[in-house]
Amino acid sequence: MKKFLSLLLLLTSLVIYPQKKQPKVGLVLSGGGAKGFAHVGVLKELEKAGVQIDYIGGTSMGAIVGGLYASGYSARQIEKIVTETNFYTILQDKIPRRAKTFFDKENGEKHAISLPIRENAIGLPQGVSKGQNVLNFLTELLAPVDHITNFSKLPIPFYCLATNAETGEEVLLENGFLPLALRASGSFPTLLHPVEINGDLLIDGGIANNFPVDVMKEKGVDIIIGVDVQGKLVNRKKLTSVVAILNQIVSYRMYENSDEKKRNVDVYMHPNVLDYTVVSFDKGKEILKEGERVSKPLNVIFTKIAKLQTTKRSIQRAKPNNDKFLVNKISIKGNKNYTKDYILGTLKIKMGDSITYQELSKRINSLTATKNFQRIDYHFKKLNEGKKLTLKVKESDVRARLRLGLHYDLLYRSGVLLNYNHKKIFLKNDVLSLDVVVGDNIRYNLDYFVDNGLRWNYGFKSRYNRFKTAFAFNDEVVNEIDVTYRDFTNTLYGQTTFDKKFAFGVGVEAKNLRVFSQTLKNNLERFTVFDDSNYLNGLAYLKLDTFDDRYFPSKGVYGNIGFKWFLWSNRNENIKNRIDDSNAFSRFSQLTGTVSFATTFWERLTFQYTSEAGFTLGKEASKVFDYRLGGYNKNYINNFIPFYGYEIGALSEQSFLKSEFQFRYCFLEKHYASFIANYARVGENVLKGGNLFENTKSGYALGYSLETFLGPIELKYTWSPDTSENYWLFNLGFWF
Secondary structure, three states: OHHHHHHHHHHHHHHHHOOOOOOEEEEEEEEOOOHHHHHHHHHHHHHOOOOOOEEEEOOOOOOHHHHHHOOOOOHHHHHHHHOOHHHHHHOOOOOOOHHHHHHHHHOOOOOOOOEEOOOOOOOOOEEEOHHHHHHHHHHHHHHHOOOOEEEEHHHOEEEEEHHHHOOOOOOOOOOOOHHHHHHHHOOOOOOEEEEEOOOEEEEEOOOHHOOOOOHHHHOOOOOEEEEEEOOOOOOOHHHOOHHHHHHHHHHHHHHHOHHHEEEEOOEOOOOOOOOOOOOOOHHHHHHHHHHHHHHHHHHEEEEEEEOOOOOOOOOOOOOOOOOEEEEEEEEOOOOOOOHHHHHHHHHHOOOEEEOOOOHHHHHHHOOOOHHOOOEEEEEEOOOOOOEEEEEEEOOOOOOOEEEOOOOOEEHHHHHHHHEEEEEOOOOOEEEEEEEEEOOOOOOOEEEEEOOOOOOEEEEEEOOOOEEEEEEEEEOOOOOEEEEEHHHEEEEEEEEEEOOOOEEEEEEEEEEEEEEEOOOOOOOOOOOEHHHHHHHEEEEEEEEEEOOOOOOOOOEEEOOOOOEEEEEEEEEEHHHHHHOOOOOOOOOOEEEEEEEEEEEEEEOOOOOOEEEEEEEEOOOOOOOHHOEEEEOOOOOOOOOEEEEOOOOOOOOEEEEEEEEEEEEEEEEOOOEEEEEEEEEEEEEEOOOOOOOOOOOOOOOOOOEEEEEEEEEEEEEEEEEEEOOOOEEEEEEEEEOO
């Protein structure tokens, strides 16, 4: 209060005795993560009072808000940005699915934890996120000033602070690439990876100087307005966890000299944001309102400051630039193992192209999705005609990763996934992915792939899969039997892809099937063997995948047409040991297809339609090759097809047609309620006679699903009017 009155008297005297030179006003914004949204509320009140800011300095979120304001954004524009942006998504390394390769679409999206392997040792990531999405976001917003590398030349002069991760010293950032400087200042430890600038490894500026008032004092301003959203050290009662203690240790230096900094501020504001955390991004509107609330009592001060500023400069308001421009020159720096042609080919850009900042940001995602680069900076420089694009890349030093997942379903039961992923193991453009599932049903899946881009690629797959379940058995005495199903398959294939949407491949496959039951005895054996044979077949497939999400797509199309021609088997050598209805092997083929699309209405209601069909051409060697419909499982292999309302494999024949209609409503973020109806016809030849709807089977399901970091959690109740049976289905975690 005493300081408030002193400042009021000073301002009054300045009004009565005008100065030759109007006072310069500096604004300092502290760090604080999401709590820094309060800065926007303060800016709104300063603008209402007509206060002109002559210099801005900040740290972390204060640097980001201050950097946007210094670049020409108004307080209301920044308010719109912080309240409409999903910061949780930006802070993740999640790459839009459209940017992923076909290999990653099929082999990724099933791991909860990813650990880097460096020098044959498993390590921990430098942070939860690399921060590439944050950098892309800032680069798009700051496109109007991307030609300015001296921050004092911005519409409002600006500086921000970062911390040298090696020495702990503060680093003043006043020159360079503004988005990267803001990204460095906000590199909150454990949340975002450090940033390298001019050879220094930088982390969040709040560690060294979270409220950089001292720097502003050196800028020659007359009045300093400070907004402080820092917390405070807590007492021993709240130091009840490792996280709390670590936060306290980090805060020691963050809050040192805080009293002295307050004394150096002429107008000090401390919004009450103690109930929020650095990641309370979903409370943006509430935090912003608190900034307005704490500013309103100071309006009389703001008004007097504004009256002293008799000469107001004109600031051209910034706005994201969506116009296309010509790229007349391209420079790439930092690449050692990857050629300029590879980088530009992945970005699909060349000299003479026209592009927008938003389009380039999307293409940067494609380069990020290769996982070959730790960071990708880009900016443009105006030329006489068009612009020069400068790309600065930092190649990843991680070639191998250990990835982990957890899953439970009613067929495979519990399983822990151990995935070893290694790039450049033999060639510069190859990748090896090995899944080992440890649990009730031990399995593995190996995929080695050589990616030659648009040309023909090639690879090798190996799989072992097993499960045990009850199957319907058409017998007067036995209703169902327990069957153990084992599959060991090796595939050599060639594949070409187009635009990361289409994949066409051909190959040869060697398969061993062993299917038996201990429920029934066969002669003197303890169990009945339905099949224990080797098969050799050729294959071809055509795939399309534009779904925006693997598990809960809101838009896109998926298609998969596959053809297998079974050419050889040793089945005939062992047929005498099989059950009586076994057939001798003769060549046959199977054609299977899936088409699905999803579309969303009113942002929350998604309709997804899926149609599937399968046909056997020729006489199959064994009932093992029948299409088996029933149950719900995304890990089904071979000819097992999900079908609600029936148990696993309850409907089986040589051909089938199936349609599924799903309505999925997102009633809360990541919470879904769904209704599913599916219909199918099975028979030796469902097309024979032309009556596609004769003897149609139907099933329905009601479900609840939740997206978690472990993967989807799903609970479904399913039934069929064809029978009196109903079932509960449950699964947890990513499918693998």
